[in-house]
Amino acid sequence: MENTLTTSGKRGALPVGSPTPESDPTIGQKPDEHCAVVGIYGKEQAFYDLLVSLKALQHRGQESAGIATFDGSVVHLKKGMGLVSEVFPEREGVTYGSLSGNVGIGHTRYSTQGTKTIENAGPFVISNSIGYMAISHNGEITNAEPLKEELKKKGSAFLTSSDTEVMLMELSREIVEKGVKNGFRAAVSKLKGAYAVTVLINDRLFGLRDPLGIRPLVVGKVRDNYVIASESCVFESLDGEMIRDIKPGELVEITNDGVESIFTVNNGKTAHCMFEYVYFARPDSIIDDMEVFTVRTEIGRLLAKEHPVDADVVIPVPDSGRAQALGFSNESGIPYSEGLIKNRYSGRTFIMPTQKSRSAAVKLKLNPIKSVISGKKVVLVDDSIIRGNTIRHIVAMLRRNGAAEIHVRVGSPPIAHACYFGVDMKTKDQFVATGKTVDQIREEIGADSLGYLSIHNLTKAIGKPGKALCLGCLTGEYPVNIAGEKYSYQAELEGYQVS
Ligand code: SF4
The missing domain is CATH 3.40.50.2020 (Rossmann fold)
Structure with a gap:
């Protein structure tokens, strides 16, 4: 596996004396966006479309960017700290160089979990007995710590403090043991919290959304290629078109025949993040039909x-x-x-x-x-x-x-x-x-x-x-059980006190 890690060194942990939200009124006024994910499967080199997609999704994360492609035999990876244009600079000609392959995934990050270092930047790539696995993740696994401890006891070793690595290790363990479909299903039954992910397993591309659909994930078509992305604004940037939202709890695989729905795990409840509509998402995106x-x-x-x-x-x-x-x-x-x-x-x-x-x-x-x-x-x-x-x-x-x-x-x-x-x-x-x-x-x-x-x-x-949305930061009641917090589906919408 080629693993080219590039870092500008500017965007890591802030040095001593750096401005804080208190000292600089422009910092931290709006929550920093979380992450963007993308995946492309097609008949052409995936790199260019991955790059355009990441630039279209730059608003979701400016701390690091990365791309992983599979060329038929190995995974190529390049990631670094900074904006997409800093990690993949124009002055280097923006050729795909060693990032060859017709299938790949990309990621931009603003960390909400784990430290702000290159080790925690996406995508994450590992090799196991079935070959290569890579993942780009938007969201947060709320039970990452106990899962990590469980995985460590079973022999897994971790290199980072990221919940994405925990998710990848969990998926890897289940998929190696049970096969792709059952492995994904077993992992979904253990993972709690928010996740919209693109996953590469050798030359296969998957998109998976958590059962409450907290973070958005959409699929579209661009020429002869299929694209899975955090937001539909990507498709316009690529002169393509949106096919549909990936459903809460749905696993899709992109094949030569198009988008195949592998399974959907959902109990009829959703908790789409209201803040995607209020602030995060680009205004030209369509999220869950709106x-x-x-x-x-x-x-x-x-x-x-x-x-x-x-x-x-x-x-x-x-x-x-x-x-x-x-x-x-x-x-x-x-x-x-x-x-x-x-x-x-x-x-x-x-x-x-x-x-x-x-x-x-x-x-x-x-x-x-x-x-x-x-x-x-x-x-x-x-x-x-x-x-x-x-x-x-x-x-x-x-x-x-x-x-x-x-x-x-x-x-x-x-x-x-x-x-x-x-x-x-x-x-x-x-x-x-x-x-x-x-x-x-x-x-x-x-x-x-x-x-x-x-x-x-x-x-x-x-x-x-309201019951179809996450309103947790407004009401203090959350759609996922969080220790010390109220757990509900926002049954009552009015009368919440700000305290
Ligand atoms: S609505 Fe829910 S997911 Fe969205 S920012 Fe608030 S607490 Fe987080």
Whole structure:
């Protein structure tokens, strides 16, 4: 097995003195995205389409990227820390080089479990008695630790702190013992939590989604190739088309005949992550039959009905609040305008060496348009509030630039609880909403008024009943049994307290 590990060295564990979420208001304001997975099986070299797919999915993880291909006899692997374009740089010609083969998988990562090092970057590859196995994983295995201990007792050795390695070892053990179909099924019965994965077993490509369908996974066709990906935006980037969502608990295999459904393990319950619709996914993606952009504009429309306000202009927090602001404007009749300009070339502030240069970078990143703001009653729309630092910073900036009133409207209910399913929100104390009333939050961010979308209207906008969604970070009740937390399918949607 060729295993070319490349690291830029910039994106690993942050050095001592690096800015923290507390010292830099641009860091950690929105939870960092989790991961993206892709798999391609076809009649052409898979590398180029894998690369385009990973770039289309870059928003889901910017910490590391990797590709593994199978050329008929061996697996080739290249992974490194950094953006897809840094791991596979243009200056090297972006040829597939040694990454040859008509079948392969790719991964971009933002870790929520395990340390931020090259060892934990995906895809993971092993060889066993049936040949090579590789896996790309989005989500989080909630029982990874006990499973790991069990596997260690049976002789498995681990090289990393990643839950993905645990999943691969579990799959490997079961598949070697029971064959592919029964092995996958046995592993699914043991794995708990969220997983959307692409798996390579020599020249065979599989896609597997956890039984609650917490993370998205879709399959589509591009020319004569089949593509499994985290989001459907990939297919447009490749000039292909989506075939369908992979169902919760479904294992599919791509063969020369197309997409074969091997089995589906599901008890009729789902727990699709509401935050995919609110923030994570690209607006042009379709997840479980709902276009994300449509959901977000509907969120904005319902937000305007729920929290009307007399104002002169609606402006979004770019980029994540745009669709919601548009919906708010359409419903309220208050004109929409861009009022904050994001400098997309300002770079990532956290690698800048001093606090002074970081502060300058914050200003470079988001600038107000004075003529839109000065003397106006402004509705400022964002998709969600996590720590509250960014929105506080923006409200202060609008005031400095002469806004007469600032009314903040948020396209999700207050987020006040941890996520255990692959989103970087692990502790309650990071949330501005924890333990506060809406008015206390308003005061903390310095707005004249503050309105959050209700859970009822969120589920209405997503077009699915609350019981079909994971709302754990809103309600503190989770669809998977987590020690010390409430376990439910969100039976009651109203009346949850933020505490
Ligand atoms: S807890 Fe929140 S972010 Fe995590 S899966 Fe559930 S809805 Fe998504």
